[in-house]
Amino acid sequence: MNVLITGHHIDLTPAIREYVETKLDRVVSHFDQVIDVAVILGVEAPAEKEKRQRAEANMRIKGDVIHAESYAENLYAAIDLMVDKLERQVQKIKGKVQGHRQESAKRMPEEEI
Secondary structure, eight states: OEEEEEEESSOOOHHHHHHHHHHHHHHHHHOSOEEEEEEEEEEOOOSSTTOOEEEEEEEEETTEEEEEEEEESSHHHHHHHHHHHHHHHHHHHHHHHHHHHHHHHHHSOTTTO
16 A cells, blocks of 8 residues: 655654554555555645644545545644544445445355355
């Protein structure tokens, strides 16, 4: 799995890079078909001044792209929210894949099984 981490209007320290990579490992442990992940961390200037930190990720998996974006007061909190969103989406896709496999076995006539 390739991880690309970029920053907009922010300096990326090794601690932030390591934090993002360890959090993404949690998502990849659930689903092994991840091709690559592109993470963008930045500081925005929205109307709400307390929610300025942004974390965004595009995860390419086999046959699909998952996108998650989150805003928070703290960059680490934004990363946590983003990873939680990614994890929920990956579990949903994983459930669909497993559901289709089980469904195909049910459709086969009983004599062939």
